[in-house]
Amino acid sequence: xxxxxxxxxxxxxxxxxxxxxxxxxxxxxxxxxxxxxxxxxxxxxxxxxxxxxxxxxxxxxxxxxxxxxxxxxxxxxxxxxxxxxxxxxxxxxxxxxxxxxxxxxxxxxxxxxxxxxxxxxxxxxxxxxxxx
Numbered sequence: 001x002x003x004x005x006x007x008x009x010x011x012x013x014x015x016x017x018x019x020x021x022x023x024x025x026x027x028x029x030x031x032x033x034x035x036x037x038x039x040x041x042x043x044x045x046x047x048x049x050x051x052x053x054x055x056x057x058x059x060x061x062x063x064x065x066x067x068x069x070x071x072x073x074x075x076x077x078x079x080x081x082x083x084x085x086x087x088x089x090x091x092x093x094x095x096x097x098x099x100x101x102x103x104x105x106x107x108x109x110x111x112x113x114x115x116x117x118x119x120x121x122x123x124x125x126x127x128x129x130x131x132x
Contacts, residue, residue: 035077049062055113070100078128080120088108089109090109091109
């Protein structure tokens with residue numbers, strides 16, 4: 001499977017490094033589903049903004065307008081659950097708006113704050129029913 005790389009300019013002060021963000025995205029896309037290649041191409045060299053809130057992380061993505069649109073109506077085509085040792089799992093949801101990748105939403109299953117390193121060694125995926 002192809003490796004996703006984003007535009008990494010101006011992220012040296014982010015709480016979560018560029019390497020962590022790209023690792024999360026690559027693990028999320030480590031499963032086949034209909035339209036996957038279109039979303040991977042949208043993400044290639046895209047810019048992002050990391051928002052670290054209370055109990056969540058939002059990675060807002062800026063995709064070039066000339067990229068092919070995702071042809072399905074699913075707002076969340078793929079999810080990933082990252083099981084953590086000694087705490088609740090971390091949920092990763094990819095959001096699509098009008099056929100374009102908009103956000104990677106990350107939160108704990110119990111709503112608590114994300115205050116430690118996120119492990120992606122033990123993961124599970126959920127793909128929207130019609131994309132399997």
